[in-house]
Amino acid sequence: MTSESGITRFVPKHEARSAQWWVLQRISGAFTFVLLGLHMVLNHFLNPFVEAQYPDIVRDYGIASFRVVQIKMANPLYLIVSFLFVIFLLFHAFNGVRTVWLDIIPGDASRRFIGWAVVILIVVLTLFTLWLNFSVAQLPG
Amino acid sequence: MTGSTEKRIHDTQVAGGSKPRNFLNWFKPWDQGIGMWAWFIQRMTGLFLVLYLFAHFGVLSTLLIDPTGELFDTLTISMNTPFLHGLPEIGPFPLDKATSFGFIVDFVLIGAMIYHGFNGIRVTMFDFYPESVRAQKRIFWILTILGILTWIIAMLLILIVPEIVLPGG
Numbered sequence: 001m002t003s004e005s006g007i008t009r010f011v012p013k014h015e016a017r018s019a020q021w022w023v024l025q026r027i028s029g030a031f032t033f034v035l036l037g038l039h040m041v042l043n044h045f046l047n048p049f050v051e052a053q054y055p056d057i058v059r060d061y062g063i064a065s066f067r068v069v070q071i072k073m074a075n076p077l078y079l080i081v082s083f084l085f086v087i088f089l090l091f092h093a094f095n096g097v098r099t100v101w102l103d104i105i106p107g108d109a110s111r112r113f114i115g116w117a118v119v120i121l122i123v124v125l126t127l128f129t130l131w132l133n134f135s136v137a138q139l140p141g
Numbered sequence: 142m143t144g145s146t147e148k149r150i151h152d153t154q155v156a157g158g159s160k161p162r163n164f165l166n167w168f169k170p171w172d173q174g175i176g177m178w179a180w181f182i183q184r185m186t187g188l189f190l191v192l193y194l195f196a197h198f199g200v201l202s203t204l205l206i207d208p209t210g211e212l213f214d215t216l217t218i219s220m221n222t223p224f225l226h227g228l229p230e231i232g233p234f235p236l237d238k239a240t241s242f243g244f245i246v247d248f249v250l251i252g253a254m255i256y257h258g259f260n261g262i263r264v265t266m267f268d269f270y271p272e273s274v275r276a277q278k279r280i281f282w283i284l285t286i287l288g289i290l291t292w293i294i295a296m297l298l299i300l301i302v303p304e305i306v307l308p309g310g
């Protein structure tokens with residue numbers, strides 16, 4: 001950095017390509033903020049998907065019971081919202097882990113390794129959540 | 142034009158986290174200002190939330206292990222069973238319910254989520270409006286107050302809503 005700015009120690013660790021991860025972390029963070037709030041409200045406080053159709057099941061078993069979870073997961077709108085939530089949350093979480101990792105272990109080889117590890121973790125865990133949702137939704141109620 | 146506030150922030154961030162030999166500096170945020178505390182708690186809550194994510198997927202996996210749902214309901218019921226009874230009921234808030242493993246986990250979890258989310262808004266604000274960095278301390282305390290209010294409201298709502306109906310209840 002120039003002496004004009006006075007910042008002499010702020011030197012990027014890697015090439016400028018890392019900037020895309022930084023921007024994506026902000027975008028995924030914003031989506032996660034909104035969708036996590038929705039997730040908490042839907043799963044703790046009220047659930048219009050279930051409560052409108054099956055008010056007695058919610059009353060008799062509770063909002064966190066298996067029956068209610070199953071009815072929720074069978075709803076296509078819930079599936080779409082969950083899928084978006086999982087994608088943004090997993091990206092935000094593991095890109096955050098990547099940032100911490102690169103603070104401790106810098107270098108090109110390390111960056112390539114953790115980059116691929118993050119991609120694989122996101123794909124595997126997204127497939128896991130989809131499999132979970134479809135399996136539970138298809139069980140006999 | 143770069144002011145001294147920006148310089149201090151960049152110095153703090155770099156001194157705190159960008160070199161392996163400075164790793165231990167993460168764990169001594171004192172005497173480095175409120176921004177360093179904010180950064181430290183942001184990082185710790187972030188790592189905690191990633192750990193929680195795996196625990197969450199682990200509990201949800203019981204839906205696959207036992208398709209009848211009995212295992213899942215047993216887990217949910219045991220996590221939500223109070224271990225103290227006979228506490229007073231203040232208005233609509235049964236204090237018994239606050240003494241369960243699930244409530245304590247929710248308390249820590251929701252606190253970490255609210256901190257991480259609100260501080261994330263603060264950091265993103267600095268990225269989009271660099272001028273706001275000059276007010277970073279005031280913004281931190283305003284968001285802290287808003288966050289604590291949100292936290293209290295969320296925990297009170299959890300006390301009211303029946304998450305799981307306990308056997309015999």
